[in-house]
Amino acid sequence: MAAGRLLGLRPAPGRLHRCVGGLPATVRPTFPTGRAKFCRYSIRSIPPLGGVGRRVPRAAQAAMGGDLYALDFDGVICDSCGESSLSAVKAAKVRWPWLFQQVDAAMEEWIVEQMYTLRPVVETGYENLLLVRLLVEIQIPSVRKSSVADGLSIQEILENWLKLKPTVMDEWQEDRESLVDLFGRVRDDWIENDLSGWIGANRFYPGTADALKLSSSEVYIVTTKQSRFAEALLKELAGIDFPSERIYGLGTGPKVKVLQQLQKMPQHQGRTLHFVEDRFATLNNVIKEPALDNWNLYLVTWGYNTQKEREEAAAVARIQLIDLPDFSKQLK
Structure with a gap:
């Protein structure tokens, strides 16, 4: 599916408040070759909490x-919007590998972009995985397992996530604890193998x-x-x-x-x-x-x-x- 068509599904400007203070567009993670490029920020050295003279005993x-x-x-x-979105894509690929057989680099880029818009609905990290899968089902009817994905807009997800979440959880036969555990393990693996990349996706x-x-x-x-x-x-x-x-x-x-x-x-x-x-x-x-x-x-x-x-x-x-x-x- 062409990237232009994907990006054309973005909600009307001015109606949504995106992640204020989020990662600048020039350094947001992209997938030009199918592998993530992580935005990096300089790490400053700050004294430990309570280690400065101004602190009152x-x-x-x-x-x-x-x-x-x-x-x-x-x-x-x-x-943490950049890191949580990238971690969610990584975890979704582990959880539902068949789902990503038709997902190309352009669609992955679109998914991460939409996750910045959808971040206000996320209360707990595992919900990022559900959003990633829902975005894929919106785009690819052949992998669709939920009754809500057909014709669903980004704005409708923002307005109705509390109702949509239990519906997709039930239809996908998913449980919260398994997704929480997977999301944590994927992050642990990223930290162990690429600490600077994981740190750099946050600010x-x-x-x-x-x-x-x-x-x-x-x-x-x-x-x-x-x-x-x-x-x-x-x-x-x-x-x-x-x-x-x-x-x-x-x-x-x-x-x-x-x-x-x-x-x-x-x-x-x-x-x-x-x-x-x-x-x-x-x-x-x-x-x-x-x-x-x-x-x-x-x-x-x-x-x-x-x-x-x-x-x-x-x-x-x-x-x-x-x-x-x-x-x-x-x-x-």
């Missing part, structure tokens, strides 16, 4: 109250690494990413030895439960609580829990969300929209 923080920040990782600290949003390094607040990472990958990126890409016990990743429970755990810890009593996210749906889940009423909630304007979601969030009294400069200033 924990004992002093406890005495004065202080602030506690629970930060999402992907879409708040790190732009930290401007200023977030410095804000973490200089923060005088108690900071936790609360993410649906597997903890080992967040920890590796903090160390290898930002030079931050972030304490592993302060990373709550995939498998530690829903974010609302993690926030409840954090606020109940004796050392956190009296602190002002802040939760920073890029998913409007996640913040809504927090609002539904009366036990979490003491959390200040923030939706970032640079992460994986749409203009429509930001407008809806702005109308919710509990949620504050925050831009990147203000986030970095507040965290410090």
Whole structure:
């Protein structure tokens, strides 16, 4: 199928908010010869978290109250859209090799391009695999196994993913845990065999690494990413030895439960609580829990969300929209 025809399926401009701060078009991964070319970013050396003089000792923080920040990782600290899309294509080829027999380099390039647009619907990494397969089925009727792919547009996926996901999972007879395990193994293999390539497919949003390094607040990472990958990126890409016990990743429970755990810890009593996210749906889940009423909630304007979601969030009294400069200033 011609690349021109594929690219012609892109949604109408101006209707979607793509990955703000995403990988620049000139360095996004492409597949000109069937093999991925990974965009690379320079790796700066940053002192370990807590290793700078500006940081307030924990004992002093406890005495004065202080602030506690629970930060999402992907879409708040790190732009992982390039890496997750490439990893999803790799994993999809392992899971459904027959599906890719008719997928050429031009179609792979188109798939990765659409994944940038679709990234706001992804809550947990394994969903990237489902999106990759759905995109293939949209393009190649002969491999179609789902009832929803025929005539499905990118915009419709964005608007209806919560309904589409269980449908395709059932029709493809897939289970969540197997896909989570596969996605993790593919990433582990990439890291083991090409660490610089894996690191280079990610980037930290401007200023977030410095804000973490200089923060005088108690900071936790609360993410649906597997903890080992967040920890590796903090160390290898930002030079931050972030304490592993302060990373709550995939498998530690829903974010609302993690926030409840954090606020109940004796050392956190009296602190002002802040939760920073890029998913409007996640913040809504927090609002539904009366036990979490003491959390200040923030939706970032640079992460994986749409203009429509930001407008809806702005109308919710509990949620504050925050831009990147203000986030970095507040965290410090």
